[in-house]
Amino acid sequence: MAKVLIVDDAEFLRVRLTKMLNTDGYEVFQAENGLKAVAAYKELHPDVVLMDVTMPEMDGLTALREIVGFDPKARVVMLTALGQESVVLEAVKSGARDFVVKPFEHERVMKAITKLLS
Amino acid sequence: MKRRSTHRTKRDFPWLARLTAALKTTAKNTPPETNGLVMEITFDISEDELPIFLAELDEHLQVLDDILIRLEREESDAELVQTVFRSAHTIKGMCGMIGHRRMTDLTHALETVLDGVRKNSIQISTPLVDQCLEAVDRLRSLREEVVTAQVSDVDINGVVQALKGFSEGNPTTAPTPAPAPQVETRLEEPAPQENQAGGLFCVEAKIDTGSMASAARAFQLMMALQGLGDILEMAPSQEQIEASSAVAEFKASVSTGETLESVSRALMQISGVDEISINGKKVLFGGAPLGESPKPALAPQAEPIPSPEPIPNPQPKESAPQAASRRAAENGGRRVTDLTVRTNVERLDSLMNLVGELITDRNHLLQIRSHMAHEKRQNGSFERLSETITHLGRITDQLQEEVMRIRMLPVGSVFSKFPRMVRDLAQKFGKQIDVVIRGEETEMDRSMIDEINDPLIHLIRNSVDHGIETPEERLSAGKPERGTLTLTARHEQGRILLTVEDDGRGIDGAKLRKSAVAKGLITPEEAAALTDEQSVDLMFMAGLSTAQKVTDVSGRGVGLDIVNTNIQHVNGVIQVETKLGQGTCFQIVLPLTLAIVPSLLVRVRESTFAIPLVMVTEILRLNKSDVQYVYRKPVTMLRGNVLSLVQLADIFKMRLDEGKKKYQFAVVVHSGKQRVGLIVDSLVGEEEVVVKPLGAFIGDIPGVSSAAILGDGQVALIVDVFGLFKLAGI
Known part of the structure; x- marks a missing residue:
């Protein structure tokens, strides 16, 4: 069972994503900010990380860089919102493997994950 | 408030689903004319998600309120601005996820303004804060729609326009996507060499510009190719990609040792790409691309493109998940999830009730023990029982403390x-x-x-x-x-x-006295007897302003x-x-809590009363000679001051034991600055009593707030000290 780490400061989004992923048979872990995400990544080595951009403590971009620095093969999908185009490019440069724009559809998230896992 | 379950209804009545869908679309944009009808509105949120959504929304709305006011008042602090922006951003994301269009639009406008503040292109001013707070208020009203699933007539257009006015004064803040720059395709396409890759692939990709950040997709394509080999030529160039917001077409020739298949597989992993062709042949998404192993790379080396990032490996690694699960097992399966649980308040209440019962039982056990201790027929099992009761008591205390702590906010x-x-x-x-x-x-x-x-x-x-x-x-x-x-x-x-x-x-105490007399609340004589300090308490009297x-x-x-x-x-x-x-x-x-009240237990005739300790200032032991009468009312001197005394038995109309009527104890209780001594027959001791409401059957009894079950199973009435003051005419 593939492991997915969800990183978002909004609990509602974490719950929503967890539900989606559980339904599709993934093992889900959560972190509420970048700092916790990095720690979680090092401990759990998830197969895919879904990473929010705007978060307290440590933002998604910084966390992405730390995770990729630790594991160059990390598969991180950025969860972005409209208006964050420049961040997305920055994220891709820093090693993000995909990005999904909020509000996202179930299908779109699943596609991103299955694509990365294939 | 209970939310209506729309799911089952929709399944049962397909026409209803269509109607709600239609309403949903209408409601998304503008509130429909309700004409007195209650319009239903459906959001993409389930019953179990709703409390989380609401709690989180409230939290962020509160942050907005707080920080906006602080920003208006204080020097603008970058960290504060960042936090307030983040809250608006999070609300937008959440509302977007449930499909509340008006909330999303409104927060988007708010976020845009706050982004401007963050980037110092918009100055904080009172009119700006006014508009932002207005937006927060509207969001609070719109929140109700999510709760009631009914359309309200909250209009957002005015506020959105006003906010836009602020942000559009500064064009840099408006998140309008820059037009796609004209990308010149000045690529000399290498001669297509069918089935003879020779390590040289010519890649063309069409990117969906309707989606967000198509430039980033182009960048992803570039990185994927860099990971496979060397890019000989590329259009648009890396600099162009980085500078533009939209890229519709991407072309590159790459020299690689990889097979055509792995090249196409790598490219197909990138989302948002409509079409990819390699060497002039379309790569079918989902299907196996044609190809044969290319020969090793020929002479490459055009201008080297810096590739700071390591090559992304599309192959799933087998070992990492296994290693992780082993680690997780070693750690006892510890999860990194939030170590908090949201739970229903009702559950906490019932937990507290149970703890209350337990405390009552503990008190009962303690009493049984003390009875047994007085009896002579003790043996070893009494010792053991006694120890067990002590232990149980300690655990109950800790349990009570923990449960109370959970209920703390x-x-x-x-x-x-x-x-x-x-x-x-x-x-x-x-x-x-x-x-x-x-x-x-x-x-x-x-x-x-x-x-x-x-x-x-x-x-x-x-x-x-x-x-x-x-x-x-x-x-x-x-x-x-x-x-x-x-x-x-x-x-x-x-x-x-x-x-x-x-x-x-x-x-002004004098003014209060005058006013109270004028309104007939006190007599001029009473007023004259009051010091300024005492007069201040007059303002708690009904009818005085x-x-x-x-x-x-x-x-x-x-x-x-x-x-x-x-x-x-x-x-x-x-x-x-x-x-x-x-x-x-x-x-x-x-x-600290309403459920359990530390009380002083006293006896008046055959009844036990509990007086909340918070009201008790001291206890006096009075001899008959200590009591004097002023206007036939009993008083005593306490450290040079006159203290009124009240017979609890009188107040509760209990039979007076005239024969051996003697004042033994006066429990001094206070209300504001007023003090009074409650005369009781005897003191029982202190006990944490579990409050039980008297219930509608008995109703309100003046001077009694509620009841408690004591350790010995007796019921004690909890004294309402303030009611008592009123009853006694103090």
Whole structure:
């Protein structure tokens, strides 16, 4: 069972994503900010990380860089919102493997994950 | 409020699903004309997600309120601006996920303005903060739609336009996507060499520009190719990609040792790409691309493109998940999930009830033990039973403490909305007021928090309206122009102390006396007997208001008496201290919880009464000679002051034991600055009693607030000290 780490400061989004992923048979872990995400990544080595951009403590971009620095093969999908185009490019440069724009559809998230896992 | 389950209904009645869908679309954009009909609206949120959504939304709305006010008042602090922006951003994301279009649009406008503030292109001003707060208010109203699943007539267009006015004054802040730059395709396509790759692939990709950040997709394509080999030529160039917001077409030739298949597989992993062709042949998504192994790379080396990032490996690694699960197993399967659980308040209440029962049983056991200890027939099993009871008692104490701790909320959850309230009120009255909050982390039982909310609002309104003067008055009185309202909370001796303090004009005792006499609340003689300090307590009397004119905030003559009643209702005490011209401080003392009351148990004739310890100041032992009569009312001297005495037996109309009537104990209780000694027959001791409401069948009994079951199974009535003061005419 593939492991997915969800990183978002909004609990509602974490719950929503967890539900989606559980339904599709993934093992889900959560972190509420970048700092916790990095720690979680090092401990759990998830197969895919879904990473929010705007978060307290440590933002998604910084966390992405730390995770990729630790594991160059990390598969991180950025969860972005409209208006964050420049961040997305920055994220891709820093090693993000995909990005999904909020509000996202179930299908779109699943596609991103299955694509990365294939 | 219970949410209607729309799912089942929709399945049962397909036409209803269509109707709700139609309404959903209408509701998304503008509130439909309701014509008195209740319009339903469906959001993409389930019953179990709703509480999380609401709690989180409220949290962020509160952050917006708080910080906007602070930003208006203080120097702009980058960290504050960042936090407030983040909250708006999070709300937008959440509302987007449930499909609440108006909330999303409104927060988007708000976020855009805050982004401008963050980037210093928009200056904070009162009109700006006004608009932002207005937006927050509208969001609060719209939140109700999510709760009730009914369309409200909240209009957002005005606020959105106003916010846009702020952000569009600064074009840099508007997140309008820049037009796609003209990308010149000046690529010399290498001659397509069918089935003879020779390690050279020519890649063309069409990117969906309708989606966000198509430039980033182009960048992803570039990185994927860099990972496979060397890019010989590329259009647009890396610099162009980085500078543009949209890229529709991407072309590159790459020299690689990889097979065509792995090249196409790598490219197909990238989302948002409509079409990819390699060497002029379309790669079919999902299907296996044609190809044969290319020969090793020929002479490559065009200009080297820096490739700082390691090659992404599309192959799933097998070992990492296994290693992780082994690690997880070693750690006892520990999860990184949030270590908090949200639970229903009702569950906590019932847990608290059970703990209450347990405490009652423990008290009972302790009594049985003490009875047995007096009996001579003790043996080894008594010792063991005694130890067990002691242990059980200790565990019960800890359990009670833990359960109570779970029910605790920081008082900040009430305090936090006051700065906003004071700002709005102050604006209305043309006053300038700073709010200072201290001890907001002090925790209180959540039931108590609900109860003190209204009293605090009253006190704060009172201070803003009557306490703090206008800037002109303040200046002429030699005070700083801006008034200060200070809210504090702290724990002290197992009680909670809340204060509402202002540096306003203070309360004029003489004026209060005059007013009370004029309104017939007290006689002129009574008034004459009151010191200024005692007179201040008059303002807790019903029907007294010294306000010059009635305002819609306070001053209707109701308010402070209600505050007093509410606080007494939760076994609390309110006191006021005031200095004319300097300010007023209201102090509220509250017990830690409503469910369990530490009490003094006393006996009056055959009955046991519980007097909440928070009310008790001391206990006196009185001889008959200590009691004197003033106007036929019993009093005693306590440290040079006259203390009124009240026979509890009289109050509760119990049979007086005239024969051996002697005063033994007087329990001194207080209400505000008034004290009275309650005469009781004997003292039983202290006990934490579990409060049981009297129930509708018995109804309200004057002087009694509720009942408790004691350790010996007896029922004790809990004395309502304030009611008692009234009954005794004090």
